[in-house]
Amino acid sequence: MKKIRGQGLVEYVILIALITVGIALGLKLYGVSVRDAYCYVAGKVSGGEACKPVQICGDDFSTDLAGWNTMQGTSGSITNGQFCPSSYTLALNACSMAKPLDDYVVTLNDVNLSSGAGYGIVFRAENPPNGMTGYVFQYDPGYSPGSFIIRKWVNGRELSAPIAVAKAPGYSWYNTPRDIKVVVKGDTFTAYVDGVQVLTAKDSSYATGGAGLRTWDSTLVCLDQFQIQTLP
């Protein structure tokens, strides 16, 4: 008589492995990370915020600028515990450049623009031999009539047409401390000033990279704190 056995352990292991691989590949296809999916499901189950943001890199500018790599222009200075890049500066945060970052939130606290055409937060930046690639969110009173814009950088050059513009005529650009936040998630970038969303853009040219700061023209700006956190 033929001996018939039930399902073997190996078959159950293959079943679980195939389900896991299928879910992971499906999420990747739609640009959703496993962490995001876990946080979403866990949040729904627990009825709260399952995954709290965790700081990846940061600088409160209490000592020096050793954590910054100046790519172009001047390195700026630290004055009264604040980082004050001035005129033409392009500096990348060394900690973020050393990590394989994709989705994150960049926050600048108490950013006070005294004069000049504006400043920018660099994100998804990489620095290959041909020059910096990435994106920059710009707090840009110099972009007529005063605008929030997001630019793309390729091989060390900025593209002349911004990928997103939000004109803000009459906005109080100067001598008002601002909290700036840029949420970088998949191909979507959303900028907030003092907690208010001012701009959103989509672009899929760059999927990974660190963050930094830039100023240009005759800009005088100082800021208290720079932080990169995981997405909530």
Place this chain on the structure above:
Amino acid sequence: MSFEESPSLNDYQNGLPENLPDPSVKKRRFRIILGILFGISLFLAIANFMQSATASLIMGTGSIQGKVVDGQGSPFAGDVFVIGVDTIVHIAPDGSFFLDRIPSGDQSLVVANLTTGQEHPVKVLAGKTLNIGQVQFLVTATPGQ
């Protein structure tokens, strides 16, 4: 199976029934499910791979040619490259350029001077040369503005 659903002894007073369920059917069904799951995983893996740069290269490469002029219509002195491709080509004195070995598919061609660039979406076909004709490079007054 719960106790209430258990067969009664009365069901077997004439011996075991002849048409007992075949245990191999359950095993066959399980393997069909495994096969379907494997097929889905394979399909998703291929779909993911097709989005990669490696897939673009396997699908073949093409070329892009054209001419770049400045705001006055004179040949533009600068560079041309494609986002995501390492090669940078310097534009010839007559404004013409030729970019070779560009992965097929939708690409972003950039015409640039030392500080700024202009992006032009193009579709490269494997084994073909795309002629984009003449493009004009207009310089912004101040970088960052």
